[in-house]
Amino acid sequence: MKKHLGLIVFGVICFLMSSMKMQGQEVDSLLENHFQEFQNLPDSQTRSEFFFGNSNRYTLNPAYDWLDSVNIYLNTAEKENDSTAIVDYQLMQSQIYYDLGDYEKSLAIAKELYDRIDDFKMKVKTLILDLMDSNYAKLELYDKQIEVRRYKREIGITNNISFYDIYSSLGQHRKAMADYMTEEKKNIDEGDFLGQAIYNNNIGNYLRLDKSTPTALSYFNKAKALIDVYFSDVIKVKTKNEIVEANYLKGIVLGNIGKCHVQSKEYEEAIPYLEESIETIKKYNSGKFSTELVENTLEIAECYLQLNDYDKATDYLSDDLTPVRIENVLKKNRLYAAYYDRTGDYKSAIDYLKRNNRIRDSLDVNATNIKSQQLESVLSQDLEYSRKMMEEQKADLEKSRNEISEMDERISLVFISLIFTLLGFAGLVYAYLKSIKNQRLIAEQKHFIENSLIEKDSLLKEIHHRVKNNLQMVSSLLSLQTKNTRSKAAIVALEEGKSRVKAMALIHQKLYQNDDLSVIEMQGYIESLINSVQSVYKKGGHNINITIDAEGVELDIDRAIPFGLILNELVSNSFKYAFPHDEENGKIYIHLRKTAGQEGFFEYTDNGVGLPEDTEERANSSMGIRLMNRLANQLQTTLNTDRTTEGVRFWFNFK
Template identity: 70%
Template sequence: MKRNLILNLIWSLLFSVYSFVVCAQQEDLSMQNEDYYKQFQELENGELRTFFFFNTPNRYNQVSPYDWLDTVKVYLNSSEKTKDTASIRNYQLIQSQIYYDLGNYQKSLAISKSLYDNLDELDMELKKTILDLLDDNYAKLQMFSNQIEVRRIKRELGLTENIAFYDIYASLGQYRKAMTDYMTEEKKELKDDDYYGQAIYNNTIGEYLRLDKSAPTALSYFKKSEGLIQVFLSDVTNQRTDKEITDGKILKAIIIGNIGKCHLQLKEYEKAIPYLEESRDIIKTFNKSKFSSDFIENTLALADCYLKLDNFAKATDYLSDDMTPVKTENILKRNRIYADFYYKTGDFKNATFYLKRNIKIRDSIDAQASNIINQQLTSVVAQDLENSRKMMEMQKAELEESRKDIKARDDKISLVFVSLIFTLIGFAGLVYAYLKSIKNQRLIAEQKFIIENALVEKDSLLKEIHHRVKNNLQMVSSLLSLQTKNTTSKAAIEALEEGKSRVKAMALIHQKLYQNDDLSVIEMQGYIESLINSIQSVYKKGGHNINIAIDAEGVELDIDRAIPFGLILNELVSNSFKYAFPHDDSNGKIYIHLRKMVGKEGFFEYTDNGIGLPDDSEERAKSSMGFRLMSRLANQLQTTLNTDKTTDGVRFWFNFK
């Protein structure tokens, strides 16, 4: 009897699940069969059509965006003839969204910018739609400064409370910073029963981790996100709109695709393929005819998987799929997969062709990308710090207002106590003073905590900038090394080596800065030791047997003095290695002395016991680039480089402020 009851319960449960699946499939089918294009045409005016268009997520289910665009152009021309400004504006807004859906972000931006010029005349709903379009287009085109301005306007209009920058940091490659800011901004707004929001939250964190090459950790977030979106779609207790169902399905496709890309990153190609194919199918169904970067990335990932598994037929099927990558990384990835495919199939000519394509794209990007990214990062950081400062000021004002309210309330209470119990005035005063002191201390502690956190963040960002500058200078040094290998002229090689040495001296300054806890000064003893090691690596044939004594312990210089000082020292040590010991450097000695006392002039001395300067050294100094460079660098230190010929070699010295 008990066994039969259990079996009946199991069959009932299975029947419920089957009924739910069938209903869901029927609902999806009805959504796909709905003729939204015809419904759009049957509406009476531009306002109704605009509302319908922006509230119909799966509008291209039967008719392509190009047909929609043609129809909207007809309505727009008709509105222009009748000079119906409201309808003109509505149809232009629809046009801008269609171009965005097609991936033509430049065209979409041009239309939305023209609408933005008359923003003051619009109601709040239209303002929000236009500003969201501008925000999305600027993000796709990586125009982050403009994106920041749009978000500032959103906040001023009350469309958003805070300005977040985590997506901009992610676009600039700062995935850990983006993840930290995203978790800080979004977690506090999420509710436990908001399964859709929780799914987006975990998927976004997983995406940042995947892009930061932490695939195993990312996979755990994606799995959690998949479970949450499944709960959202399966929740029969809440009636979902068509838009909510479509958004949920598309999010599910993105999550599944991300799981597949994680498996690809972990080289688990056979595990990745089912996820990527399912993701593509869902996007095709629910994001029909819209441009989708996720669809392209999943297609390229599938081609890569099949290529790694040597299934060339499947790989070429996906590579020849009708797709037009917009993102540079997707174009580079497609070219790389083509090159791998042709290399594996023995067609080296085509493999070389696609590799050359990627080299050209990377060269054109590398020429300006570093400076642009640094400028954009600096702009975002500056705006982020400005927002933090404003928030601190607002919090400070709120705390001050609260303190005033507390003080006023306490004053009233004190007056009541004075009028009622005069004998307790002394005790009440003591209690009041104590409470006020505690409150002030708490306010001061809170403000100090906020300021200290802001300073720590500023220091970390400054270190990041110095790190990037050092990397850029190292790239310049590498380019000079490459040029040296392709140059046969001895004079040119020497000039390039000297240039490389000077670039390394400057790069070392920035390296020491981002490694220091104190970003304002550089400890010179360690810097000089590192500089000499760097110079020795350039002049491989000399300088390794010379006894070098450095006396700069405890001396610290700021960057304005450290850079010219480092370049002067670079020239002096390089000249000693090249010219001071032409026959044998086993008895060679170099002495470097640096002193700087607080409030007093500094002193620098450099000597070697080499062959010394030639008799015509003054004439040579006028024509020598190295001597002219040292003289100009000494001028930057507001001093003059002095030279003394000694019996054992040469001595250079100067005083500086």
């Protein structure tokens, strides 16, 4: 028995050593001289396939060597008037400029090819349009990017048009995440670990950009674990490009984890992740310009600066770092200014701050309005695309109905002919056949009614989803307006309006998420509403102990909307006025009961400073109090107010 056990252990050790050796050989093979192999290929077609098929092509030779070689081949092709070779080398030329971060040159070459796009095969069209799409994104020309994507759909390169990445670039990270989850999650197989890792990394990035750092970190950690599972899967055969892409993705995920720690001011925890990320990206994205590499380098420089390790901070800042995006240029100058300020070189600090001021002054004063117009354009395109999709679905449904109707008519004619043919038979046979026909018609009608109900539910959910999205867009537009408003009173009014719009949007979100579209489960809705209000009043909202007692209560939309707006006003007032010193023993109690056939009861109390003495005089001038009274009238009730020894109590009965 011991002998057999020893053989088994020995065999396992040998297998593991063999696997490690093979993996080391596989990684080493990634460092092959792709440039030399590229030059040895016989023609432009094989070179193009090799070039676009190797994502880590710049490992041993920089992109400039490739560009010089491609330029020589292009000149030769032009002298020989080889039109096919000219197109192949121009595509490679455009891709190399993109990899170097020279997006304007890359776009200029791609646009020149686009003018003759009807002359090319689908593979070449796809490369041209993908290059234009990527360059427009980097240059923030989102309206042009939308046109490219619509054209892709028109010529059959893609069936669906997605806008989530554009929404995120315009600051709408939550909407981008919602659309991304809706469109992409259904396309990922359970066994596709790399696809799941990409999905979780993208969701985490939307949350990180939206400042939901703890939740984003959980998605990034899950993505990292999935990449490890992908590498440990010895059954699936992986190509060299797949190994490169997976390692590059791991570098991006590690950098995102580090960025989350920086956002949480956990600088020592962030440094190891950022260092490993920089090393991995340099290795597996060699020779290409990488925004992630720039951002991670700036992040680690900030960590060392915050930890007062100025030597390492300047080492990273003085690294061969050439930011392209304006925000990265501003951040680099800001870090240099902070470094010189802390080391006493105030003149240099002021110089870098002046650079940032000049950059900001050089930006278009209408940048915010342009961004708003782009957002409006994307939204209109999205709505137009959704409308066309609904029209196509409606046309298909109508066609199906007509076919069913024609089939019913043919069946009826067959039965009528059969009845006349069999008139000589006994009445029993006739009655039997008629019974069969009636049963079939009943079954078809039942099936039709069931399908109609399903279609109605789907359309209602889509309507609520669209209404929620439109209300969110109104909230976003109010946010943009707030940034352009200097009046504090106007800003407060806009923020209050935005909070009320969010409360209504939450109603529609809960409706389309429910299986039953007629009612809303109030416990979950109140919890979501509290979280939304807390995100606005971050300073005091998180130290208050909030108790919600509404389990099992369901309201229809006509009562849920005024109720939600009343509760939004009460909670907002508590956060703003009830606890001016941010007491940790602050409490809010929300009680809601509704029994079938009986009156409902709502109660809201807090132990704050209570109502001022001139509350009744303020009622006539306060928009919030007037709004709550009007909403109570919609519920056919009266809002009652009681002053207590600690805080205040609001309550009312409703039908």
